[in-house]
Amino acid sequence: MIDLNRYGWNDKLNQLKQESTYGTLTHGRVAIVHRTCYEVVAGSGVFRCELTGNMMYGKSDFELPCTGDWVIFQPFDEGMGIIVDMLPRSRTLSRRKNGTVAEKQAIAAHVDKAFIVQSLDDNFNVRRAERFMVQMREENIIPVLVLNKVDLGFDQQKVEEQIRHVTRQIPVFYTSIHESRTIFRLREFIAAGETVVFVGSSGVGKSSLVNALCEKSVLLTSGISQSTGKGRHTSTRREMVLMDGGGVLIDTPGVREFGLAVDDSGALDEILEITDYAQSCRFKDCEHINEPGCAVLDAVSRGILDRQVYESYLKLRRETWHFSASEHEKRKKEKSFTKLVDEVKKRKDHF
Ligand SMILES: Nc1nc2c(ncn2[C@@H]2O[C@H](COP(=O)(O)OP(=O)(O)OP(=O)(O)O)[C@@H](O)[C@H]2O)c(=O)[nH]1
Ligand SMILES: [Mg+2]
Ligand SMILES: [Zn+2]
Structure with missing residues (x-):
């Protein structure tokens, strides 16, 4: 027997499991993702699992299980199983x-x-x-x-x-x-x-x-x-x-490049300590580039805020803006596509 609490299982996850249609089946945590199968650690041992067609259909890579995910599966053979659901993620x-x-x-x-x-x-x-x-x-x-x-x-x-x-x-x-x-x-x-x-x-x-x-x-x-x-x-x-x-x-394997997938630069402002100064900028929507009364620029010129940290901030911010703008654009396109499909369906129903 494997004690899943040691793997991080807790009441909150248990609650989430109860909310699943498959709440009565076995749960486990994904240890390794292979090309087509998943190694899942469960209470009664390690299982090699595949996904049901339903779990794969219309999903982006991001939505498929990754290492550390909690999944619900149906064991069907010695050490084998079929994943039927994945618990909602947090801190991914x-x-x-x-x-x-x-x-x-x-x-x-x-x-x-x-x-x-x-x-x-x-x-x-x-x-x-x-x-x-x-x-x-x-x-x-x-x-x-x-x-x-x-x-x-x-x-x-x-x-x-x-x-x-x-x-x-x-x-x-x-x-x-x-x-x-x-x-x-x-x-x-x-x-x-x-x-x-x-x-x-x-x-x-x-x-x-x-x-x-x-x-x-x-x-x-x-x-x-x-x-x-x-x-x-x-x-x-x-x-x-x-x-x-x-x-x-x-x-994880070493990565050459780690592109930011950040949707709003609040986290960035905070961790690079820009927020501390930004609160004192004259304009609420100050972008800290060349505005008069910018407290961030002032801190840089007085040497309180390291210029290299400030430059790093600008660079990372540009990247997050780029990412979130494109993501919004993508979502908008998806939405208008769904709308189009709906309209076509409606028209069909009409005839
Ligand atoms: N001198 C010294 N060598 C270390 C230390 N930690 C790891 N190494 C050596 O560094 C080399 C790389 O170690 P790995 O643990 O394979 O590095 P990794 O980060 O897992 O690399 P990837 O799997 O390629 O991402 C090995 O030869 C290790 O023996 C350390 O604290 N001191
Ligand atoms: Mg390694
Ligand atoms: Zn400013």
């Missing part, structure tokens, strides 16, 4: 799909915390961290910055200077898989039943950190494998594992 980590303007891709659902992992070598980049922070804040996921590979040595003062504004907003951890003390502190920060997703570039040590936290090799890393003597494994899928003593960890 998504990003803009590569090569699209406004298409969202779901990465992990029902997430409590996100560990934004960077390694303290060339990979360290505060602008990239800000980008992740904005996305997390938008979804009400708690962002946490994890600076890994401290054992390699780095200029601590320089790093601290660059992340000062980040430190004011979110927790920051310095870690190394070779220093158990740092792993211990990170583990303490993950409560039982809590879901943590790991994001960041390839090679920063996401899978290694998951293994270190679990105190065993549950995931392949690009380290040298002791059994084969070969190295260079880069993660290719999102995978959910359980940490001893509670905590659900979701590892």
Whole structure:
């Protein structure tokens, strides 16, 4: 028997299940998404499940189950099942799909915390961290910055200077898989039943950190494998594992680019601390570009607000505007299309 509470199951989810037409069937959490099937952890074991046609029909990629989703399924054979429903999502980590303007891709659902992992070598980049922070804040996921590979040595003062504004907003951890003390502190920060997703570039040590936290090799890393003597494994899928003593960890493959899928820049203003100043701008609709009496520009010129943070803000804001404008445009088109179909139907009925 598997205790699903350890996987984050709770009263609220149970309530949602009761509201489903299939409330009496088995529920479970998606651990891995394969091309055509889903590995689902349920009370009586792990099942390989497929979707019913109904679940697939007319759905965008975003609406199909992703890692971390809670689903309801009908077991039909030893370890096999058919997914018939998915519980409503909350706190879904998504990003803009590569090569699209406004298409969202779901990465992990029902997430409590996100560990934004960077390694303290060339990979360290505060602008990239800000980008992740904005996305997390938008979804009400708690962002946490994890600076890994401290054992390699780095200029601590320089790093601290660059992340000062980040430190004011979110927790920051310095870690190394070779220093158990740092792993211990990170583990303490993950409560039982809590879901943590790991994001960041390839090679920063996401899978290694998951293994270190679990105190065993549950995931392949690009380290040298002791059994084969070969190295260079880069993660290719999102995978959910359980940490001893509670905590659900979701590892993700490193991404080159993380396009924002943010619909309103409120989260951005807040996390980059623009709101603090914007309240004092002369005009309510001030865009903080060249307006007279702009308190944000004033803060920049007085050196209270770091110019690089301000520039990063403008850049990210442009991106969120672009995303939400295109999304609204898309919705409008869909609506007018539905209307057209309805009219055609009505006309048909008429004849
Ligand atoms: N020195 C040092 N090396 C580390 C540390 N953490 C991970 N590594 C090494 O960094 C390399 C990459 O680690 P992975 O865990 O595979 O990185 P990843 O972030 O999962 O990479 P992708 O799966 O490609 O996204 C491996 O060779 C690890 O052994 C650390 O704290 N210190
Ligand atoms: Mg990995
Ligand atoms: Zn302003």
